[in-house]
Amino acid sequence: MSATIEIRDVAKIFRQFSGMFSAPRMVRAVDGVSLTVPAGGCFGIVGESGCGKSTLARLILGLHPASSGDILVDGRSLMAMPRRERARLIQPVFQDPFSSLNPRRTIHDIVGLPLAAQGISGKETTKRVHAMLERVGLRSEMAGRLPAQLSGGQRQRVAIARALVLGPRIVVCDEPTSALDVSVQAQILNLLAELRRDMGLTLVFISHNLAVVEHICDEVAVMYLGRVVEHASTDALFRAPTHPYTRALLASVLTPEPGLGIPDVGLGDSYPDPANVPPGCRFHPRCPMVTDVCRTEIQVPRRVGERVVECMLA
Amino acid sequence: MSALLEVNGLRVRFNEKAEAVRGVSIAVNKGETHCLVGESGCGKSVSALAVMGLLAKGGIRTADTLSFAGQDLRGLTESQMSRLRGDKMAMIFQEPMTSLNPAYTIGSQMAEVRLRHRGGSKREALDRAAALLGRVGITAPGLRLGQFPHQLSGGLRQRVMIAMALMCDPDLLIADEPTTALDVTVQAQILRLLMELQAELGLAILLITHDLGIVARMAHRVSVMYAGKVVESASAEALFAAPTHPYTRGLLDCVPIPGKIARGAQLGSIPGTVPRIPLGFQGCGFRDRCAHADASCATGVPAQSRAPGHDYACRLPAGWTTEQAA
DSSP, rough: OOOOEEEEEEEEEEEEEEOSSSSOOEEEEEEEEEEEEOOOOEEEEEOOTTSSSHHHHHHHSSSSOOOOOEEETTEEEEESSHHHHHHHEEEEEETTTSSOTTTSSSSSHHHHHHHHHHOOOHHHHHHHHHHHHHHHTTGGGGGGSOOGSSSSHHHHHHHHHHHHHHSSSEEEESTTTSSSOHHHHHHHHHHHHHHHHHHEEEEEEEEOOHHHHHHOEEEEEEEEEEEOOOOOHHHHHHHHHHHHHHHHHHHOOOOTTTTSSOOOOOOOSSSOOOOOOOOOTTTTTOTTTOHHHHSSSOOOOOEETTEEEEOOOO | OOOOOOEEEEEEEEESSEEEEEEEEEETTTTOOEEOOOOSSSSSHHHHHHHOOOTTTOOOOEEEEETTTTSSSSOOOOOHHHHHTTTTEEEOOOOOHSSSSSTHHHHHHHHHHHHHOOOOOHHOOOHHHHHHHHHTTTTTTTHTTTGGGGGGGGHOOOOOOHHOOOOOOOEEEESSSSSTOOOOHHHHHHHHHHHHHHHOEEEOOEEEEEOOOHHHHHOSSEEEEEETTTEEEEEEHHHHOOOOOOOHHHHHHHHTTTTOOTTOOOOOOOOOOOOOBBBBOOSSSGGGGTTTTTTTGGTTTOOEEEEETTEESSSSSSTTHHHHHO
């Protein structure tokens, strides 16, 4: 019982105020992304801050309307779907469990809110909340506590319980473990993997931590300045990264193996600005393999074997 | 040879209820990177702040030894300490935006460090700032000197912080999570820069981090902290080849390593969370989360040595890891 997500040429443009007398800047946060997330899969989206991965997550959740393009779940457009129905289908888990939980509500109220919004009775809500808390590894006595009385890991479990209490088919996790310590991160990753298996969820997993993505995802899309520059199965991507940006990203993963030193990622000190996208290939100012053609010619996604790469050199 | 920075029996408490650091000993030699690693709340940042005399108000520091370049830091007054900080002992912090003053240009902030500690003219100080910005890999340093912190990206700001730390040729650089706020590609660039500078200038670096990947790649020596104590201390090779304290082992099992751990396999994890340690706490701080704890762990923790320079604080014999595997 899972759902396929089809993202069709989606773009999201934000207008950024830049002073009373100047024209607003257009930030193309997501700029023509097409992806298919298979049912029951765990789909990873990686990239640096500002690459548009969180905006894409919010588009999939229906929190932002897309500027153009469409997102379909099982063939039905998300935009056309009523909010309540969408909430039963897709739920989020956000990065920071300190700010994503209302500090003045009890855990029971926080986890029960999606049920209340669907018009489910108080008694039924309490029953389901307790069952869900147990399911994510919290004792049901926790229901009476406030978020401030919980540790970071426990709060993230509460956020997961809230996401799953309606029995959604898709869960979008935006950096779910970045704010947590490593020992707690491992607990949460194990929990997500287990829940996905048991409940047949489709997971969209957004992270900047490539080691975590490699561990949990089946497929990975690498984003750079609003575009997907490489998309492949996790095995293919990690075994033979093809886009120069993917290579740099993989090279900068520091595994706990002493003696290897710090790799030279060769990206220079320029930094991408989504309001000021370079002409030609977006990655060319930082690319170690740049040629003259890259500076002028816009890149299009190409299928290379099992993967899709947006680089003419691949 | 005595170490450049030598700390023995460092204790810090902020109130009568809890002790943040409970007897930490670390030594950092010239040209060496010593990593303090642990989870949030283990006392690693507080230890570093205590060494620099930068504890928040109400923090009480005691130590058996606290010496820097042969000088006892315990008896120094605040003004003597502030002459040392930023001069021979420099530091960089996690979030460069909050450590730079948003109202002053990069150039004036960098020059101030030099003028305050070494005097000389503003012109000379700015020239030195420009040279150092170039050294840390910033293109067009002259332009950057006139810019404000908000005009730079996170990676550039951290490079500015490093250049600023180098203004007075320090002997010791204390870096508290210097790359945690940065993207992975930028993190690799910044860490590589620190290693180059160390080789070039013979810097001693005390690096505080929670990332075992950074520890493995950067450290000469490692001290693993838990609940205000160093639970294991060794050279980086020895620590990763033979982690001995149950906490160190648990921590290493938690990290997914591409190609080493099968995809989707259970990651190791440590049950429970970091405890708060009350004043006068006895025994091992890790015992509530440890699978090997017994009654003796509640009363005392023996300090043991696995090999010369590889010490750990646990009742288990050094060979327990191999016995368990057999």
